[in-house]
Structures are given as C-alpha cells and as structure tokens.
Amino acid sequence: MQKNVKNICDRGNNILDEKSTNQREWEVAIENLLRSGNPFQALSLAQKAMNLFPKEDFFVHRVIRSLINTGNIVEARSILEDRYPNLLLIKDLANVDYAKFDEETVGLFGRVYKEIWKTSGNLEDTLFCRNIYYYGYLTQKSYWCAINAAMMSLASNEREEARKLAQETLTMCQQRTDTADEERFWLEATMGEANLILERYNEAILCYQRAIKHTNNRFDQAKSSLQQLFLYRDYNLVTIPKDIVNQLTAILQPPVVVIFSGHMIDAVDREEPRFPAEIEEPIKVAIKDKIKEIDAKIGYCSAANGADLLFIECMLEVGAEVNIVLPFNKKDFIRTSVAHAGKTWVERFEKALHLASSVRYVTKEDYLGSDSLFEYANNIIKGLAILRSEELLTEPKFLSVVDPLSHSLVGGAISNSRNWGKGFYTIEYIDVREIREKAIEAKDNITSTSKEKVSKMLSMEDNSSREVYAFLFADIVEYSKIGERDFPKYLAFIQEIAKNLEEHVKEEVIVNTWGDAIFIFMKSTVSMLDYALKLNSFIKEQSTTNSLKMRIALHAGPAFYAEDPFTKRANLYGTHVTMAARLEPVTLPNHVYASELFVAHLFSEQVERDQCVARIDQDYKLEFVGTKELHKNYGQQAIYHIRRKTRFERDIEHNNI
Template sequence: MPAATLRDVLDAWTGYADARRSPAPDERLRLARSALDLGHPTLACEILREPMRRDDVDPVLRHLAALAHARIGDYRQAAATIAPLLDGDVAGTAAVDARALAGRIAKDRWARLPAGPARDTAAAEALRYYGEAWAASHDPFPGINAATLLLLTGQPDASRALARAVRDAVPDATDAPTHWREATLGEAALLLGEDARAAGHYAAAVAAAGRHVGHVASMRRQLRLLGEAIDIPDAVNAALHVPSVLVFTGHMIDPPWQHTARFPPALEAAVAARIRESVRRLGVGFGYCSAACGGDLLFVEALLECGAEVHITLPFDRNDFLATSVAFAGERWIARYRNALLRATSVTQGVRERFLGDEELFGYAAALIHGGAVLHAQQLDTDPTMLALVDADAPGGPGGTRDTLQRWDAHGLGSERIDLAALRRAHPHAAAPAATRAPRDPVTLRGTAMRRKVRTMLFADMVGFSKLGEEDTPSFLLNFIGAIAQIVQRSPHQPAFVNTWGDGLFLVFDEVVDGARFALQLRDEVERTDWPSQGLPSGTSIRIGMHTGPVFPAHDPILGRANFFGSHVIRAARIEPVAAPGAVYVSAETAALLAAIGGHGLATDYLGLLPLAKGYGSGALYRLRRSDEAE
C-alpha cells in the first residue's frame, strides 16, 4: 500500500540512507510512486536516481523516473529517460505506456515553446506518439490526450470524433485507476461541449484520487492547456481544487520587557483560534513558515491538527534561533519549538552556520520560505497564499512581518491578514503590555566585526581547457578570455566583482536576477561563437554554476581591492565542475529566491541531489533557463 503521508515516505527513505543500504526494488518503486502521488516529483527523482545509473533499468522504474522529470518540467531529461523504451525491443503494455508518456513530454514541450517550427515539430511528435499508443491499445489515456491536442492545433472535427471514440472505450479500461477513468470522461465531455457532465466526472476523479494531489495537478495542467481553445466552466475549475499552499508570516509573542503591546501573551488563545479558522477555511495541505514563538508556532500547531504538511525554514543554526527567537518567552514555548521541529515534514536552515549577529539572515530565510512555497505550488499547478499575523503600526525589520508581507504583495500573489490591533481592541483584558521586568541584555551569541551580505556567486570555466596545448594559449587568452571580457563590459547586468585564474571565472552580483540573466547571456554567447575560426577546438563550451547566500565582503590585501569570502563562496565554486557543458546549474537557494521574486522571465528545472566537486557533499541543483525555452 502507498505511504499515507509525505512524512512516512521521508522517514522510510532517510532510514535507508542513514543505514547506508538500498531498498529492495519493490520498496523503492512503492516509495517513488507515493512521492509522485503526493505531489512531490523531486523526491521521486531522488528515490529513483541510483537505479537509473545502471544499464539494466527495469522498464517500470524507467517509466516512473521519466514521469517524475516530466512533472518537474525537465523535459530534456524526461525524453532521454523514456527513449530506450521506444525502440522495437519493448512490446505490449510497456510499449504503449512509453509512447503515451513520450507524447505527454512532447505535448508539454509544445505548450512551453513560442510559435514557430520547433513548436510545430513538438506538436507533430506528440500526436504521432499518442496516435501510435491509441492505435495499438485503444487505451483512453493517449486517446484523450490526442483528442485535446487535435483541438489545440486547429482540428476540432477530428478532436470531437476521437473524443467520442475514447469515451466509448473507457468502460473497457478496467485496469485503469478510477480517478483517471473519471478524468478522461470529464475531458471528453469538455471536448464535446457537455459542461455539466464534465464537472461531475472531474468531481468524481478528485474524490477517487484522495490524498494523491499529484494526479489532480496533472488534470489541472491539462485543463489549463484546454483553456487556450475553449472556455472552462467555473464548475469544472471548482471541482479540480487541490489543497492550498499557505505561507505564514507573523509577529512573535511580546517579550517580558516590552512596554508597548503588539502580541501580548494573554492574546495567544484568540490568535490561535483565528489561525486555526483560517487554516481550515483555506483548505491547507502544505504550510511553509519559520518557527519563532508566537505566530509561527501557532501556525505549525494548526497545520499539524488538520494533517497538513509542515515545511519549516530556520534562518541559521537551530540552537542560535532558539536563543534569539524562542527562549525569551519561557519553557512552554521552548518545548513547543522542539516539538514543532520533531513533527514537521521537513526542517531546513537558510545557512548551516551560526547567527553571528547578522540580521540580514532573517530576510534571506523569509525569501527562501516564499520561494519554496512558490516552487511547490507550481508543481501542483496552483498559486500559494500568504497568511499574515500583522500589526501595521508596529516597527519592522529585515525579514520581519511587515517586510515579508510587502515583498509578497509585490509578487502579486494572494494574501489574508489577521489584524493584531483589531484583536487587541476585541479583547481589551488581554491587550495590556507584557512588560514585567527590565529589558534584558542582548542574547550573548558569538559575533564578528564584519557582517554577511546575501550575494549571488557565479563560477565558470572553459570545457576542455586542460587539453589545450601550449601553442593554444595565445588563442585562449586573446579569444576566449577576451570574448568573456567583452560580454562583461557589454552586459546590462554588471557584476560587483570579477576575478579570473587560468580558465576560471568568478563573478559576484548584488541581485540574484542580474546574476541569472548574465549567466544565460554568457552561456548563449559562448555557445553560438565559431571557435574554430578563432583558433580553438570546435567543442569549446562553458560550464556555469551559481549559488546565492550570505558572504563576507571585505578588502583583499593581496588583490588590493574588495573581495568576497565565506563558506557560501566555496559552495558556489563546487557547483560549477558538475555542471553540464553549455548549461547553467544553480543551487536550491538560488532557485527559491528567483521563484520568490517572479516576473523576470526565468525558470529553473530540478536536476536532483547531486554530488558536488572535491568531496563537498551533495546539493539539490536546478538547471536555469528562460521561461520560453523548452529546456
């Protein structure tokens, strides 16, 4: 039986990793399917990564891995993974399923591409694979996808004819899960203009899918495509509801020395009730937050009560966070903090290092929370919402509630507010200031004179440099390094720092979007240059790696100018050597920060938890691209 919750899957998977042993093939398949069903294709990719390195991959595992990559949006890897199942050596159900998935991958590429020959080719490829699968099996899944694509490519009569044939075939598809049969009938009804019948079938599909929101997300993506050709009835959209992704930001409990009431301890019960009501009314399935005393922990407890996933991000070392953001409220809140970390679905840290007095880390963590929620919502084909426990008149700081809410509103996403001032007025007996003792001394934590700043680091090097002969050095210096120097000079996205050594390039950007745009510009100009005409090998290319994190800006006495130091510089440097030639690989932090900002025409596709260079452990990496690039 599939695992009931994501926590079950994570506990089982990490248990194997901790014991340094691999699950049996059937158990691996079960865990990967559960992760995919629960709407976490990135985790499914991780579970399947080890067997996918072997030559004799089981066809079922290969199909599932390709599906996971397709749901992430990494169509290049999805197509490469399914390709071995498309030759003549594979027959029967495996061949039909492989062609159906190849059709889906081509269709999704078609949807992403701009108008032009490449898009037309992708549509033709999708129709060919879907058509072959339908002709060989009369399986409703490839049939209904072909019918929809016929409509989207301007063939309405052929679309309706195929939709009728597919509907007639559904009763015979007894092996197909109920939710897919109902979704197929709903889609056929839409193509035939039977809106009320479509809504009923989709409602039945969602009920049959249960907790498997990944399947419902696939239905929603298909509807979004159909919406380009027909009007989708409100009843159908309502039927395909998925549990919401909710981000929380809110004030901490007032400390005992605070003389102006904002969130006095006596208001806890009223605030907790409002948060619980919002969580239930919004139908939350996935919550993203920090874990400070007050609003954060009340939100976590409300999520746990309703069985939602809880994803906590702390800005720095968890013991330092306990000291700065929980301990002042007393032992009861300390116990709740520890319980929250114990029961959360996932707990991550913006940085693994200590606080060191760097307030900017709070804003960094808030952006990571936002980006994580946006990326997860994208996989579910929905938008996240923010729940804010806010006192608009209260002072704010970096990463605080007001700052966080302003950033969210700038993203254009929905939010809901719980007004602390209104709650204080409604409960005057609980609104007295908390001050019961003199202000404490600041928390004594190890600090430094220098302060970290969040920056984006880019490392790049020439592919094949080590194979150049001594006679090639002048061409390399004049043409390759010279060309990169011109790109830097011409770019509208100017770095704050540039350094080179050998074939290596190190740049630092103040803004993550500037760094990402420069990386793609650098990639494109290197890839389209005719290097043989400039005395360099035809395969000349570039690897680019990027990471965004807090670093120490300081004067470098050797270079005689400003430079950047710290563990996050090293981490960025360890990404570049594992990047594919002609590609830009970015850390999960960079991907999350880009998602948190939005509106920049950039996208990232998950690659997996990959080993970094020089024994620096592993890191979740993404491929950077423009939004209108297929891959």
Template sequence: MAEKIDQLLKRTESADLSELMSIWRSRLPEEGSGSPALFRCLGERILAHGEPLLAYDVVTAGLATWPRDTRLRQLQGLALARSGATDRANAILEDLRHEPQPAEETLGMLGRTYKDLAIAAATPDQRAQFLRQAAETYAEAYRTSGGYWSGINAATMNLLVGQTAQASELAQKVRKQCLKELKNRTGDSYWEFAALGEAALILHDLSQAAEWYSRAANEGRNRFGDLQSSRRNARLVLQHRNEDPDWIDSYLRIPGVIVFAGHMIDRPGRDTPRFPNEFEPLVAKEIRQKLDKLEPGFGFSSAACGSDILFLEAMLERGAEVSIVLPYNEEEFIRDSVEIGSDSRKWRVRFDSVVARAARVITASNQRLEIGGISYEFCNQLLLGLATIRCRQLESRLIPLAVWNQQPGDGPGGAASVVQDWRSLGHKPEIVDLAKISDDRPRLRRPDEPAATLSDLRNQSSHHHTSASENFRSRIVAILFADAVGFSKLSEPEVPRFVQHFFGAIAQLMQKFSNSIIANNTWGDGLYFVFSEIDLAGEFALQLAELAAKTDWPGKGLRAELNLRIALHAGPVYEFDDPITRRRNYSGTHVSRAARIEPITPPGQVYASEAFAALAAAGGAKNFTCDYVGQTPMAKGYGTLPTYHVRSFVSRTSPLRSG
C-alpha cells in the same frame, strides 16, 4: 528479505504523504534493494501526491542499481515532466520509445511532454507543431494498447489541432471503455472517472462532465499530482471551446500554498509589548479562522516560538503539508528563537513536534551571520521562493499570510519587512492584525514577561558584535564560479591567446552587466563574479555559456574543446574593504557553497543551488528557468545537495526529435 519487501510494499500502497516521506528518509527502500519494486511503488505514490522532486530522487536512487528498469525510467521522466523539466523528460522518454514494443505508459508520458512543450511554445506555429506531435504520440499509444488513458489524451489533442470529428469519435470510444471498466471495477476508479469527465467536455456536455469530475475528485482526494494532471487537460479543452477555464476548479480543486511570516512571542526585556504570552490563544484562533477561509493544502514557514509554531500546528491539524526553513543551524536557532521566556520548555516540545511532522526541513545557512538580520531576510526570501516553485508545480495559488501588528519594523528580517517585500512583488498578503487583538483585549502583561520579536533578536545580535560591524556589512548576493574546460592542455604559446581572446570576450560580455557585477576575479582558468541581482546573474551565466560554446576558438588559435562549467548560488555574505586587494570583497560560507557546485557541473552547462533557484522564482525571473537535477554529491566531500539546471526560455524553431 522477500517478506520484508512485501510488508513495505503493503505499507507504501496505503500510506499518506507524511508516511511515504518517513519511509524514504529511513532508507528502508535501500534495505529492500534486492528488488526495484519498492522504488517503483514509492515513486508512484509520491508522484500521485504531487511531490515530483522527491519522486525523482527516489526513482533515481533505484536506477543506480537497476539502470535499465523500464518502469523506473518512465517514472523518472514523469517526475521531470511534472516538475517542469520538460526537455529532460522528453529525452528520457524518447530513448524508451525506441526500445522494442514501447509500453502505453511510455508513449503516453512522451505525449504529455509534447503537450507541455506546446503550452510553453513561443509562437502559434511552434504550438501547433508540438500539439501535432502530442496527438500522433497518443494516437500511437492508443492503437498499440487500446488503453483508455492514451485514448482520452489522443481525443483531447485531436480537438486542439482541429480534428473535431476524430476527437469526438475517440471520446465516444473511451466513454464506452470506461463505463465497461467501471461495471467490474472494485478498487481505485479515479482515472476512469477523470477520463469520463474529459470525454464529456470534448463532447460539449458540461453537466455530465461535472458529474464525473465530482466523482473523480472524491476518489482522488489528496492525490494532488493526479488531480493537477487531469485539471490541466480540462483547462485546455475549456479554452479551446471558449469556455471559462476556471470552471474545472469547482471540481478538481488544488488547494493554495501559503508562505507565512509573523512575530515571535515577546522576549523578556522588550520595552513595548507586542505578542505577550496571554495573546497566544487569541492569535491561534485568528490563524485557524484565516485557514478555514483560505483552505490551503501546503504551507511554508520558519519555526520560531509564537506565530510560526501556531501556524504550523494549525496547518498540521488540517492535514496539510508543511515545509520548514530554519535561518541557520537548529541548535543555535532553538536557543535564539524557540526557548524563550517562562514557557521555553513548552515551546521546545512544540517545535520538536512540528519539525518531526514536516514534509521537509531546510537549513538556509549553516551558521548565523553576526551582523544585522540578513540571515532572517534570506530565510524569508527562501520561503517565498520555495512556495512559488511549489505553486508552479501544482498550478495553484500563492497566498502570503502574516501575523503582524501593522507597525513599521526594525529593519530587514522582521514581519514588517517581509510584508513590505511581498507587496513590492505584487502580492496581496492576508494579515492577522496583532494590534487589533491588543486593542480588543485589556492589557494582561505579566510583570516577568515584557516581550520580543525576531527583529529584536536581530538587533541584540548586532549590538553584541558592534566591533565587527564597524568595518563589515552583510547582504544577499548571487555568486558565480566558472572553470575553463581544456585550459590544462594549453601550450605556453596558447596561454597569451587564451587571455586575449577567451578572457577578452568575457570582459566584453561583462560590460553589458556592469551595473549588477559588484565583484569579480580570475585565477588561472577560474572565474568568480558576485552580483547584486539574482536574475541578472542567471542571464549573465547563460550568455557566458553560450559565448564559450559558440565561439570559433580554433579560428583564434585555441583548442576547439575549450568550454566552461558554470555554477550559481545565492545567499547572505559579508561585504568589506579587503585590506590586501584594497577592493570591496565578499566572503562567508555561502561563497564556499557556490564553489562546490562548479566541479560537478557538466561542461557547457549552468548548474545552480536550490537557494539560487528559489530566489530567482521569488523575484520573478522571466528569461530563464531552473530544472531540477536531483540530489547531487558536491565536490570535496561537501555533502549532497539539491541541484538545478539553469536554461534559457529559448524560442524553438522546430519540434524536438520524434524518432
């Protein structure tokens, strides 16, 4: 066993991101669970590559066996910090701080959380308070360890709080340390180079900073998590010096994130050719030229034959990371969107290849909704949201890219609809113009290949189910389930007071959101709401949680422990007139998915699915954020799904506890 662990450790230390993901998916770390070493190494390497959510899952799995392992707990805190869950990261690292002789890494990571809180602070006073806590924490780490990493962070924080002389003194000390380290260094020198660059910035020597950052970038190639961490500090120093913060992008560049959409290869039977088979090499060339210009490092796309697969292949050729979202189960998707026309076998082989090499493959819905193109529209929104979340993690640039013929589409789900949605949100998509390719080339359509797009597929699906469509429609909604904690302990005399005061208060809150609530119901202690707007569903959920937590229930003759568990999800559903209730109702597998989240939600909290978090990000929700909780087992054996904690952007009146 020990030999096997050593082999895996060596493999992990030199693996690229794709191989690291392969190691994790194969569950090899669990085979080596006699030691936490593999979980540590895998978590460190995945974090360095800029995948904090996956790193969090890895180290959390290790902590299930070694709950007191210091390094795993440090990495869990760092993964949360890099994913944006700053409060949770701060709590974990503060706990570690109170252990005997906290390590430099613990204090340094804790200092980072106070720095992040300062960046997100609502007022100048709050920002100053958090910066002081960051400076004190980094200074403590430097005093106790003498490590250059905590030293350079202490220097930067002192500069930001106005202690310029102290910042310069620390920067000079760190510079001497790093130069000494480099004389004897034989391995990775990324952090020494980055610290020297930051020290030069603090000392206001841009030419020296440029030299050291250039060397750091070369050493840290493709380590986007590490590059982003260094770039954030450089931006803070540049902003403080009233220099252009984008200066650092010339040296520590984080590539952009592309969200992609495009026409499929024409399906046999299409009346008007759009993307015939003979256009494939031309479209592939245009996509590659766009990518050469944009230089992306990450891509989000579906995987239909034609544009999607051409994009994914081009990205993988560049060594970029790709994530794939399928609108519904793979078997049905392949039949509908991959194995098309005379080249169906070729497209199937290429589909299998890109899926096997993808960093992640997500299935948006277990089944396709049989009415309209809503499954494809949901897939496109999910792609945009996941790409947006990735951009936020890396502080990078979101680039929408479409292969489109510049013509109006047939409705939601097609390329025209996607481009229109992107533009309505303020994005400026790059376009590979199929119409121009068609105009520049003589028509070479083969007699047996008339054509089709994803929109055509949607319409065909709709025509095949017209009897169902007459009374049903489909749409994307947000769904809320909540359960009253403590209801089962109520006595009979308390039940009327519960209905009057607990449900009555919720009814009053509903009035504020009446334009967005399109369905609601109760059963016993359960609450169910359907919303037309994702962002308003999140705001309602948080106000509902606050109402339950802050109301004086004993003053109303109820038990003090009354509270709510609240769960949110978003997805496509059927909308119909319910013949029993005679009200508009909503149903489908996504309603069931929302119901499975509520039982695993802690009392007083709001948990959400990845789909809700993604659609909130895609729509630019401003009043709340979604922090990653991890892969969480759902209720009633529904499987394990990524879960998020929804919280308000609350203005803090004082810093978090510092011990």
C-alpha cells in the same frame, strides 16, 4: 493524462530513512511526494532509489515522471531511451507487433514527446507523439492513451480522427464500472476531456465534478487535468468558451499554498507588550480560523516561538503539509528565537521539526550576530512557496500575524510582509494589536512571561557582518588541453566575455579571475541571471567559430566581504562561496545551473521588485536537474537548469500561434 498504475498508499508522512533497504518504504515515500504535488523532492529520492534498486522499473518510471513534472525533458528522454531502446520502433506504427511495452512505459514515452512538441511545435514531433499514444491504445486498450492520441490528432490537424478517438474513449470508460476510488478520478476526468473534444461542454462539467470527488487530497490528479485543459485552450486545439474554462478551472482548483510570518512571544525586557504569552490562545484560534477560511493545504514558514509554531501546530492539526526553513544552525536558532519563551516552547519546536514534511537550513553555520540571515531565510521561504505554487498551477497567499504599529526590524515579521506581491499576490493579516487590546479590556494584567532577555542574549554574539550576494562561477571546459598555438584565440575569447559583461551589467559588479575560472558577484539575483543567460548565449554563438565551451553555475547566500590582502581587490569569503565553486564542476558544458537557494531568492527578489514571477512574464524556463553531489564531496544540493524559452514557447504563452 497519466494515471498511477501502481497503487501504493494514501498520502501520509513523507519522511524516509534513506539508509533503509526496504524497497516498499522507498516506493511509499516517493509516491506520497508525487501525489502531494512535490516532484522536486520525489525526484531526489527516486534517483537514489534507482541506484539502490537498479533492476526495478518502478523507480526508473518515477524518476522519469518527476523529471517530466519538473521540466527536465532532455534527461527524461535520455533515461527512457537508454533503458528501453526499442521504444523508438513505435515511431512507425508498422512495427507495432515487434515492440512490446507495458502501458506505463508507453505513457511516459508519450508524455516526453508531448513535452517536446510543446517546446518545438514541430509536426514530426507531433506525429511521433500521436503514434506513441496510438500504439498504447491499440496494444493495451488504454483509455488514457486513447484520449492523448485524440489530443495529438488535433495537434496534427486530424480533427475527424480526434473525434473518433474521443468517442471510442468514452465507450471504453463507460464500460469500466467496477473501478477503485483512485481509478475513478482518471475515468471521470478522461470522459470529461473526451466531451471537450466532442464539444459537449455540459457533459464535460458533470464529469469533472464527479472526478474531483475521488481525489482524496491528491494534488497531482487535479493538476494533471488542469494542465490538459490549458493545453487545449493555449494551443488552440479546441475552441472552449471562456465561461466553460472558468467553471472547469474552479472545479479543478489547486491546493492553497501559504507563506507565513508572525511575531515571537514577548521577551521579559520588552517595555511595551506586543505578543504577551497571555494571548497565545486567542492568536491560535485566529490562525486556525484563517487557515480554514482560505483552505490552506501547504505551508512555508520558519519555526520561532509564538506565531510560527502556532501556525505549524494548526496546520498539522488539519492534516496540512508544513515546510520549515531555518536561517542558521538549530542550536543557535533555539537560542535566538525559541528558548527565551520557556522550555515548553523548545519542546514544541522539536516536535514541529519532527512532524514537518521538510526542514531546510539556508546555512548550517552559526548566527554570529548577522541579522541579514533572518531576512535571507524569509526570502527563501517566499521563493520556495512561489516555486511550489507554480508547480501546482496556483498562486501563493501570505498570512501575517503582526501588530501593524510595531517597529520594523531586519528579518522581522513586519518587514517580511511589506511589499509582498504589490498587487500580484494575496496577503491576509491577523492583527495582534486588536487581539491584545481585547484581552486587556477583559483582563488587565497582560505582561510578558518570557524567561530570558533577548537583547542581553544577542549582545553576546560576534557582530561579524555577512550580507547576501549572488555568485557566478564559470570556467572553460578542458582548459588544460588548450595548446600554445590556440592561446591567442582563448585570450581573444576572454576579452570578448569581459566586453560582454561591461555591456550588459549596469549595476555594481566585482569580477575575479584565475586561469580559466571567472568569479562574479553582485547583490541582485535578477541581474545575475540576466547576465548568465546572455553570457551563455554569447558563448554558444562563439562556438560556431571555435570549440570552446563554458560551464556557468549560480548560487546566492551570505558571505563576508573583504579586501584580498595579496591582490588588494574586493573579494567574498564563506561557505556559500565555496558551495558555488563546487557547483560549477557538476554543471554541463554550455549550460546554466543554479542552486535551489538561488532560484528561491530570485523569485522573492522579483516580487520585491514589483515583478510578477508568472512564467508568461519571464523569458527563462526552469528545468529541475535533481539533487546532485557537489564537487570534492561538498554535500548535496538541489539544482536547476535555467535556459531561454524557445520562440515557439513564447508564442504559445502569448497566444501568437
């Protein structure tokens, strides 16, 4: 368990002017993101702040914390050991007098090695981690280092030592009575954990019940305690009765993440009313009631007039977090999805974007009549919500405001809610038809009051078609250094890659090559990831007989499909193809990197395919690299490293240890 050692401020607006040179503003923004359980954005800001304020340990620590929380342990360890090389002295407790470090630095070092132990199960890693925390306990009299030393003593099968440390932890915590509210959570949660080790389950429940009263809507605190609880259970460190685990899970319940979708206000040329402007207020009341009923804390949605903006306004009114995803540039979105309901809705749209915690554009290009962009944005919304939910150890809910009998359109609210989860996830409906019919009974003058005809407006668009594809770009590292003598080996290597592709990809796939570069595209992100991981494994296996290495980058987005006029072969064109190509050069050798858009689309596709996306059901692991500058100054992109799980990780998840 880790506590915050620097009190910043309560959770508030996460928006930061990144041109600011005010250190305090950066500290507040980063800490707010971490507290709200959003380490992905926190990492991106912390990396920039670390470069802006290189001497400040605060930002180094926040980068490391964010990397740990997003699963990138290799990078966290590298930064930590580069910054504090003497930390390795702690490996031998005989050096305790020679290594002087503060409580937070030691705690982060311990967390890194706890994650390494969780991956490897190696006894040496276990003992090293225990020694790190034991050092923090000895030198800092830190209760949270003490409780983690107790946990790692259990992991190294030193059960009596673990019980002794747990009892000493309780004593330390009970002596600290005049603590601030924030500190109180960690004290109570730590005492709860100590009681679990001592098998005093009723006392543990009381401690966690007291702890949860001091979270002040900080999502990271309950999540940290929940992670600890699951570690004891999943790694068989303590045999906790199932009913106790269930009670504690209910106490530490994570925030509810909601995906939202709903109808727009009717256009003036709509023949039959669906969402007439006159029922705006009862729809808003229904949304507000549903938000309260499911206790929604985090929302992901678009921002069209009607239901979307009503949801955003209701969420903001209760202090919840809102994340907006738009399918194309702002100007075209206002024209296609906001302005036809009137000037007031445009003003509400602008206000929503200003107050939202985040606003993403899946493409910043024009609409061009491609309705597939609406569907693509819907998939990204779902995927981002699933990604955030998994980070918070919960599952997303879907809230849909629709007329269930209305016609389904590509990218519309009806098609968006169909097949959601297929039993894996919860979906909540607000029936627009029912609300409309009640309004008609009460007042028989329901009409549309939209200002423009959507059909006329959209008919003015260029109907050039774009479809969404998964892209793979790969190249051989240091290809230009391959000498003539070694080219036969290289050609044999490429032939094996081609054979590998034929064996493992069963759906339609198109491959283009030039020099050492390979460009593959297909419709499915699930199939593309499967192939990318198999290709990477194959390359690593081959590296035992040759020194060739490969970078593999994955992306997904809209593109134009056409025949190359020179080669007469099928090819893709568009800004997202270029983005995928620019991602590949910043990928580490023998790694698979993927854009955030690829990962989000992957999660959404798994749901559509009737596949649960819970980590236990997948053979891969995500590690957030951060927001990186793409090659040739092609902007920035949030990037993930995707790898196969280790055998120990799989065994732990399936309780095979």
